[in-house]
Amino acid sequence: MKRFLFFFLILFTWYMAAMYRLQSLMALAVAEIILLFLLFFLTRYLKKNLTAGFCENRVILKKGEKTGIKIWIENSSVFPVGRYRLEFTRAYKKMKKIFSYEGSIDGKKRQEEELPLEFPLYGKFWITLAEKQVYDYLSLFKFKTKERQEAEIFVLPSNRSLNIEFLSGNIGESRGYGEADLKLLGNSGEIRQLRKYMPGDLVKRIHWKQSARTDQLLVKEFQQEEEESVFLYLDFSGEKEADPKEMSAFYQILSGVLSGLLKKKRGVQVSWRTSEGRFLQRMVQTEEESMSLFLVLYDMQEKLFFEGISETNHPGEFILNIHRELYFKDNCVCTFSLENFEEELEKTKIIIP
Secondary structure, eight states, X not given: OHHHHHHHHHHHHHHHHHHHXXXXXXXXXXXXXXXXXXXXXXXXXXXHHEEEEESOSEXXXXXXXXXXEEEEEEEOSSSOEEEEEEEEEEEETXXXXXXXXXXXXXXXXXXXXXXXXXXXXXXXXXXXXXXXXXXXXXXXXXXXXXXXXXXXXXXXXXXXXXXXXXXXXXXXXXXXXXXXXXXXXXXXXXXXXXXXXXXTOOGGGBOHHHHHHXXXXXXXXXXXXXXXXXXXXXXXXXXXXXXXXXXXHHHHHHHHHHHHHHTTSSEEEEEEEOTTSOEEEEEEOSHHHHHHXXXXXXXXXXXXXXXXXXXXXXXXXXXXXXXXXXXXXXXXXXXXXXXXXXXXXXXXXXXXX
């Protein structure tokens, strides 16, 4: 619309100059035409000199905290960019949303901006910078360039804990350990086994000598940890692909179960079977290790689900399935609804004999 009005202004000025033979109006019409060409070529020049991208390609956020992702914009030309527009897409599985960011930047300058984002679900999101648009100073011309830059956003569950009571008491206490003794034990005890390193494993658990001999990273698992921990099996069977809302609810419930168990037990041995038939397990003792577990699950989410019956040969005392059912030794102790699972996590109390 602006461009049409500007062309109309040029024609009107040219018509008035010819009608009244005024040299001033003729000079104005010529100046308007020159300005039009200058704006056209200047916009093309600015488009080539404006670049943008993500400050980090992997961002970890927790639900409930301030959410956003930082981007950088750089203008390498001497002329300021009065208006630019960046088009983004936010993807979660098959769900996509398009949003944009507009701004301006001075010449020979690089600046960082934060994109305020909302993540309604837990899991792994992809933010893609899809297109860059640059406008002239009058917004008559717009030149755009296709981009393909991606950033991974890991949205972790919020801090909610399921209230779990064990009538038999803490395992560590039943073995004669007090709270102070358990803190002193740390990672002491015999090494039960070495397993291959998985993304998210703590560096301090790597067995460097054996890793150097075998030319692959190996992680230590301790006998003491297993004896004083509880086993949790994650059942992903029966579904070829989970609904995004169901998967998000599963992650939050898993976080609450882990938090509740870690308040009573020394650790939680989490295991699951993938669609490829692999049996994987991780020891979780701290909040950091819990976060690492979620990053692993997020990364391999496409390989978690498989059609068929549930695995029966597993060490899990507790079982959590994708239908939000929590079992203890084959007895269902709690079922969470899809609509109110967050509220139920805070209000539910489970007593384990």
